[in-house]
Amino acid sequence: MIYKRFTSGSIASCTYILGDDTTKEAVMIDPGYTQKEADVFIEEEGLKLIYIIDTHGHADHVHNNAYFKEKYGAEILIHELDAVALTDNQTNLSEYLGYALNSPPADRYIDEGDVIRFGEEELIVLHTPGHTPGSISLIRGKAIFVGDLVFNGSVGRTDLKGGDSEQLMSVLKEKILPLPDETIIYSGHGYTETTIGEQKKVNPFFQELLGGNDE
Template sequence: MIIKKLEVGPIMANCFILGCESTKEAVVIDPGDDADRILMELGKSNLKVKYLINTHGHFDHVSANKRMKEATGAQIAIHPEDEPMLHELSQSALMFGLASENSPPADILLKDGDEVTFGEITLQVIHTPGHSKGGISLYTKGHLFSGDTLFAGSIGRTDLAGGDYDTLISNIKEKLLIFDDDTIVYTGHGPETTIGNEKRMNPFLR
């Protein structure tokens, strides 16, 4: 699997390009901004985007949805509880003194247990609310994309609308820490980590 990471937008959210080496089909996880950069990286590897997957609806993770869909024709996928947020991005960004384009509506509503397949690769959808009501994580063997649910040594903030600390902690412990210790965790902000590291070192999970 091809994995490319880009830090995008003023809040430096992590955007991931995942590509199937055999078929060149790809997904973009959290196209938060800088559509031109994302498109350039896709072009370098000759990847064709099938889906734009939003781990949650906050503007710093989805602001490039509109331009990416226009440029690639890819389908936008998000959990139904965060889908309404796509239509309020300009307003939510303005609260932080920033600008964002509202997203087109979702083409696919992802639920816990769903699978997203591109080329020969399948991602398992895991509903992990707590940072937002519709937050999801995505898993394929050895690789976990946690959005703003789990960070290296930390967790997603729970003081925004739809956030809940107890819900977040229970979802991390019950749905994410079950994976093998050497599973690489690709977070929504900051560096990668592993499940084993977070079990041992994350102060929120002890």
């Protein structure tokens, strides 16, 4: 599979491009503040961008929805519960960040169990709310793209509009913790990947669910 991570902006937002080796069909996960370098990569690899997948509706993840949709004709996929954020600048936080986001509305809603296909590749959708009501994660084999659900050593904020810490912890317990230790976690911010096994060792939120390692 063709894979590339772009990290940009003051809060190190991550954009991912995944492409099928044969057909060159590709998806972009979270078009945050990356633009030109993604264009260069798409051109160099000869990719056909068919979907823009928003893990949730915050501006730092959907900032370039309009740009990439217009340029490549890709469809915007997001969970219904976060779709409102695309056109509500309070909910998507762009107003708070000091500008007005201009995203097209969703082309299609995605939810738990949906399969997103591009070429011979596929991503399975998990509904993983807590950071926002419509946050989703995407599974591909032994990898998971989690948006702002989990970071290395931490979890996403739940004090923003629509956040729910109890919900986030139950999602972590029921959908993330049971994944194999070697599963690679691709987060919505940062410069490196981590794994489920590593987070069991270093992440206090994982440890809380495992019963604590202190006693």
